[in-house]
Amino acid sequence: MSVELGHFALVLALALSLVQAIVPLLGARVGSSSLMRVGEPAAITGFALIALSFAALVLAYVQSDFSVLNVWENSHSAKPLLFKITGAWGNHEGSMLLWVLILAFFGALVAAFGQNLPPTLRANVLAIQGLIATAFLLFILFTSNPFIRLEPAPIEGRDLNPILQDIGLAIHPPLLYLGYVGFSISFSFAVAALIDGRMDAAWARWVRPWTLAAWAFLTGGIAMGSYWAYYELGWGGFWFWDPVENASFMPWLAGTALLHSAIVMEKRSALKIWTVLLAILTFSLSLLGTFLVRSGVLTSVHSFASDPARGVFILAILVFFIGGALALFAIRAASLAPGGLFHPISREGALVLNNLLLTTAAATVLVGTLYPLALEALSADKISVGAPFYNLTFVPLFLPLLVAVPFGPLLAWKRGDLPGALQRLQFAFWAAGAAAIASYFLIDRASAVAALGIGLGLWLVFGAVTDLAIKSGIGKVGAAVALRRLAGLPLSMFGTCLAHGGLGLTVLGIVSVTSLQAENILTMQPGQSTEISGYTLRFKDLRPFTGPNYTEDRAEFEIGTDRGGSLGELVSSKRLYTARGMPTTEAGIRTMGLSQLYVSIGDRTEAGLVVRIWWKPFVTLIWIGALVMMGGGFISLMDRRLRVGAPSRRKAPVAVANEGKS
Amino acid sequence: MTFRALLLALGLLLGLSGMAAALQPDEVLADPALEARARHLSTELRCMVCQNQSIDDSDAELARDLRILLRERLKAGDTDEEVLDYIVARYGEFVLLKPRFSARNAVLWATPVLILLAGGLLAVVALRRRGNSAAAPLSAEEEAALRDVLKDQS
Numbered sequence: 018m019s020v021e022l023g024h025f026a027l028v029l030a031l032a033l034s035l036v037q038a039i040v041p042l043l044g045a046r047v048g049s050s051s052l053m054r055v056g057e058p059a060a061i062t063g064f065a066l067i068a069l070s071f072a073a074l075v076l077a078y079v080q081s082d083f084s085v086l087n088v089w090e091n092s093h094s095a096k097p098l099l100f101k102i103t104g105a106w107g108n109h110e111g112s113m114l115l116w117v118l119i120l121a122f123f124g125a126l127v128a129a130f131g132q133n134l135p136p137t138l139r140a141n142v143l144a145i146q147g148l149i150a151t152a153f154l155l156f157i158l159f160t161s162n163p164f165i166r167l168e169p170a171p172i173e174g175r176d177l178n179p180i181l182q183d184i185g186l187a188i189h190p191p192l193l194y195l196g197y198v199g200f201s202i203s204f205s206f207a208v209a210a211l212i213d214g215r216m217d218a219a220w221a222r223w224v225r226p227w228t229l230a231a232w233a234f235l236t237g238g239i240a241m242g243s244y245w246a247y248y249e250l251g252w253g254g255f256w257f258w259d260p261v262e263n264a265s266f267m268p269w270l271a272g273t274a275l276l277h278s279a280i281v282m283e284k285r286s287a288l289k290i291w292t293v294l295l296a297i298l299t300f301s302l303s304l305l306g307t308f309l310v311r312s313g314v315l316t317s318v319h320s321f322a323s324d325p326a327r328g329v330f331i332l333a334i335l336v337f338f339i340g341g342a343l344a345l346f347a348i349r350a351a352s353l354a355p356g357g358l359f360h361p362i363s364r365e366g367a368l369v370l371n372n373l374l375l376t377t378a379a380a381t382v383l384v385g386t387l388y389p390l391a392l393e394a395l396s397a398d399k400i401s402v403g404a405p406f407y408n409l410t411f412v413p414l415f416l417p418l419l420v421a422v423p424f425g426p427l428l429a430w431k432r433g434d435l436p437g438a439l440q441r442l443q444f445a446f447w448a449a450g451a452a453a454i455a456s457y458f459l460i461d462r463a464s465a466v467a468a469l470g471i472g473l474g475l476w477l478v479f480g481a482v483t484d485l486a487i488k489s490g491i492g493k494v495g496a497a498v499a500l501r502r503l504a505g506l507p508l509s510m511f512g513t514c515l516a517h518g519g520l521g522l523t524v525l526g527i528v529s530v531t532s533l534q535a536e537n538i539l540t541m542q543p544g545q546s547t548e549i550s551g552y553t554l555r556f557k558d559l560r561p562f563t564g565p566n567y568t569e570d571r572a573e574f575e576i577g578t579d580r581g582g583s584l585g586e587l588v589s590s591k592r593l594y595t596a597r598g599m600p601t602t603e604a605g606i607r608t609m610g611l612s613q614l615y616v617s618i619g620d621r622t623e624a625g626l627v628v629r630i631w632w633k634p635f636v637t638l639i640w641i642g643a644l645v646m647m648g649g650g651f652i653s654l655m656d657r658r659l660r661v662g663a664p665s666r667r668k669a670p671v672a673v674a675n676e677g678k679s
Numbered sequence: 680m681t682f683r684a685l686l687l688a689l690g691l692l693l694g695l696s697g698m699a700a701a702l703q704p705d706e707v708l709a710d711p712a713l714e715a716r717a718r719h720l721s722t723e724l725r726c727m728v729c730q731n732q733s734i735d736d737s738d739a740e741l742a743r744d745l746r747i748l749l750r751e752r753l754k755a756g757d758t759d760e761e762v763l764d765y766i767v768a769r770y771g772e773f774v775l776l777k778p779r780f781s782a783r784n785a786v787l788w789a790t791p792v793l794i795l796l797a798g799g800l801l802a803v804v805a806l807r808r809r810g811n812s813a814a815a816p817l818s819a820e821e822e823a824a825l826r827d828v829l830k831d832q833s
Contacts, residue, residue: 252701252736259731361806373798381791388787400784401725403733403776410791540704619703627704 020085023073024164027114030066030121031154033059037124037147041140045212053136056143057128063150064118064125071105071118074163078105084170087111087163093176093596095566103186104177109311109327110163112190116307117153119191119198123227124150127202134223141209142202149201152334160327176566176596185245189238193265196235197303200272202227204300207293208342211349216293221283224296226654228279232272233650239265240643251602251617253631255530255639258404260315263386264306270379271299274372281368285357285430288365290350291372297346301339302379308335314390360432367425367433374418381410419473419524422517423480426510427487441487445479462533470528477521481514512653519645526638535632540625550632552584552614553577559626567594569603572618572626576607584609589616589628611635701737701746708750717750720762724749725776733776745774 037059044052074087078101083089091108092101106115124146131139157163206224210216242265247255256262275295282292309315312328359365385402392398423445427438439446453472456463463471486492488510489503537549541556548554557573569592576584589605605616612634619627702721708714721735726742734742745766752762766774778784 254736257731359806361803366806369802373795373802376798377791377795380794384787384790388784392783398783399771399773400778401731401773401776402778402787403725403731405723405777406787409777414791414795538702538704538707622705624704629702 019073020077020082020164020166023070023077024162026066026070026073027154027158027164030063030070031151031158033063033066034121034147034150034154037063038144038151039147040144041147042144042212045137045140045144050136053140056140056147057131060121060124060128060143060146063147064121067114067118067121071114074111074114075102075105078102081174082170083172083174084167085163086165086167089167089171089174091177092174093566094173095596096177096182097565099184099187100177100182104181106190107177107181107186110157110161112194113153113157113161113311114163115190116194116198117150117157119194120146120150120153120201123199123202127205135219137213138206138209138220141212142205145205145208146201149205149338152337156327156330156334160330174596176594179567179592179594179597179599179601180249182566182594183245183249185241185249189241189245191238192234192241193238196231196233196238196272197265197268197306199227199231199234200268200275200296200300200303203231203275203296204338204342207296208345210293210353211342211345214349214352216289216353218283218286221279221292224292225276225279225283228272228276228296228299229650229654232269232276233647233654235265235269235272236643236650237647239269240640240647243643244640248604248606249601251604252629253604253615253617253633255527255636258385258407260386261310263382264309267302267379267382267386268299268306270375270382271295271302274375274379275299277368277371277375281365285359285365287357287359288369288372289353293350293353294346295372295376297339297342301335301342302383304335304338305383308332309386315386357431359430362428362435363433364425364428364430367421367428370421371418371425374414378411378414381414382407385410416473419477419520422477422520423483426484426513426517442480442483445476445483448479449473449476460533462535464532467528467532470532471525474521474523474525474528477524478518481518481521484517485510485514508656509653512649512651512656515649515652516646517649519642519647519649522638522642522645523640524642526635526640526642529635530633530639533634534636537630539628539630540622541628542625545625547628547630548579549614549630550634551579552632553579554587554614554616554630556626556628557586559621562590564592566596567592569593570618572605572616572628574605574616576614587614587616589618591618608637611637611641613637701735701739701742703743706743706746706750708754713750713753716759717746717753720749720753720759721746723763723776724766725774727770727774 037056040059041053041056044050044055077085077088078092079098081088081092081094081101083092087108087110091111092104096104104111106112124143127134127139127142127146131142134142203224206220206227210220239262242262243255246257247253275292278288278292278295281288308328308331312325312331314328357365385406389400389402392400423442424435424438427441428435449472452475453468456471457465457468460467485503485506488506489499491499491503493499494502535550537547539547541547543556543558546553546555553576555575555577557575559570559572562569562571569590571588571590574587574589576587578584584607587605587607590603592601592603593599594601602617607614612632613636615631615633617629619629621627702718708717718735722733724734724745726732726734726737726739726745728739728741729737732742734745749762749766752765757765763775772779778787780788
């Protein structure tokens with residue numbers, strides 16, 4: 018019953034989203050405010066209906082209702098409750114429903130908190146959101162309906178892919194989609210502005226928080242996915258340049274560029290045309306990612322859906338929205354007046370450089386992902402584009418970007434003073450340089466490249482702190498005054514500091530684990546010991562164990578220091594999920610400070626158990642850095658100036674934009 | 680489930696799953712320098728039956744064969760380039776995770792460079808043009824307005 022209710026709610030939501038797509042747009046054209054106001058209740062009710070539909074699906078999973086095809090295919094009655102719930106979006110149909118739910122959520126937020134938006138802009142934005150929702154609801158109902166029933170109902174389900182039976186599935190897809198789909202708001206604002214032919218500082222002031230929120234979620238989502246792959250796949254890699262990872266990385270790169278160009282647009286009214294284009298491109302890359310993952314056009318570990326009908330449908334959606342938006346852009350972009358002037362050496366100039374490098378990076382990932390597909394389609398030749406390609410192309414693109422990051426916030430708007438900025442950064446420069454030299458001489462195995470990489474990471478961290486120190490006047494005024502000034506700085510400045518510093522931490526983590534990690538691959542008999550990076554690992558025993566829906570062989574190890582102290586046990590296992598007969602490796606991981614000991618077991622051979630041990634120095638910084646970046650995004654969002662729907666005390670939108678100029 | 684049944688299930692699925700790091704202890708070469716080269720080469724070669732995995736990461740039989748093959752070539756005294764050529768001659772360019780610089784792959788390799796150059800050029804041109812318009816003389820009305828302001832101040 019509840020399943021039919023969910024199905025029905027989804028159809029109603031489709032009808033409503035059509036209304037939302039057409040009526041407000043029409044109202045804005047003919048200038049009827051009553052027609053324009055239809056958008057808000059439609060968006061909020063549509064969200065409620067999709068939420069109801071989603072709840073019905075989750076309920077079917079919790080109840081293990083195997084009369085529903087989707088539940089039968091992806092669930093099992095013996096599965097722990099958490100994985101029953103998360104299993105609802107651990108498959109193609111459910112994840113598309115989650116996608117639309119989040120889309121409707123953002124639309125409802127605009128409807129609820131957009132009261133101080135100009136009415137035509139609000140109507141247009143909601144209409145575009147409605148249009149996107151219509152397309153994806155049609156897609157779900159026609160090609161990927163999760164509510165289809167089975168007759169007769171099977172007794173038991175086929176279980177969820179074991180790799181997905183993890184807490185990661187509870188966090189990674191929702192965060193990722195909040196980011197992916199969050200960019201739809203920037204997209205809708207861009208298209209709405211093009212329809213209106215008008216963009217002002219108020220527009221940028223509105224787009225920025227949405228972009229920032231989407232970016233922060235996407236950062237967290239990607240980091241979570243990376244950590245999940247790291248511990249789940251059992252060989253300790255943290256980034257595989259897998260096409261599906263690329264699909265989320267491209268919107269991140271473009272979104273990061275958008276975040277920065279929107280600052281220029283808000284503060285200086287410059288880069289308008291570029292910002293609009295970037296807003297369109299960012300969400301287009303999200304759509305493209307959805308297409309790549311959902312159509313099954315790529316074959317990779319993540320693609321759990323493949324059906325050509327779906328592929329063609331999403332491709333049509335893709336062509337309609339990207340083509341439509343770009344066509345509108347081509348027609349209307351010229352009408353947007355260019356804004357403020359600036360010298361190449363200025364805050365604006367630095368942000369242009371940021372945009373240039375990030376956009377090129379996004380284009381590189383795009384061509385690397387699509388080129389093998391295009392080549393195969395056109396000439397039947399097959400090539401592979403993997404990690405070595407990206408490592409080679411990304412390093413030269415990211416190196417100048419990372420070196421330039423600390424300069425950006427220290428340059429003045431319009432015309433900056435580069436030698437002055439360098440002088441203010443001299444502490445950061447010397448400190449990072451000293452650390453690089455020290456690590457070259459003090460750390461075993463540290464190559465010159467590794468030392469430079471460590472220096473670069475610290476340069477970002479120190480540079481970020483320097484910015485705050487200078488803005489609060491530390492060293493120039495008394496400590497008490499400086500502290501008071503520091504506390505009085507706008508939250509967005511702390512956000513910038515955290516985002517840039519977090520990037521530095523991630524760089525540090527990546528550099529140290531790729532260049533300094535130790536590895537030990539061997540066969541061990543029970544009772545045998547081995548050493549790695551100052552720790553001893555004694556293989557105690559291999560025991561069978563039975564879990565709720567799996568059986569496993571657990572290898573127990575005792576960790577000790579080389580001085581004989583004990584650091585407790587570590588368990589690494591090989592698991593077999595009985596319903597699907599699928600084996601997985603459960604790595605044993607011990608975190609010590611910021612570093613980790615990573616143990617994964619292989620097959621039993623005559624010589625003993627194959628054991629792979631890694632010492633991964635400072636590996637956790639990779640994800641801690643990303644979390645710090647995400648935190649920076651949210652702290653920046655709390656800034657009064659950016660707060661979504663903050664009560665406005667201004668007379669006109671422009672007044673606030675001026676107030677914000679520093 | 681007996682352990683033998685489990686092993687059987689594992690054996691059947693191993694090629695499909697590839698969920699654990701791959702290098703087996705018995706494959707490792709005695710010479711650490713040669714082994715380091717072998718590891719580096721392994722990360723550049725694709726496991727042909729896997730989904731986007733290098734032979735360094737894959738558990739599949741074919742990946743193991745390739746790892747052993749490339750170590751044999753290294754022991755025979757081949758340079759890194761010769762080893763790659765040898766393997767590409769047998770398995771095709773699909774086996775390389777970093778496509779070669781060739782006319783066929785020109786689009787792939789040139790795109791980042793071209794985008795960077797074109798974007799940079801566009802930015803410079805836009806800045807120049809904007810800079811010139813900034814230096815444009817004031818219009819007659821602006822001149823008049825300016826005179827008014829200055830008059831008031833003096």
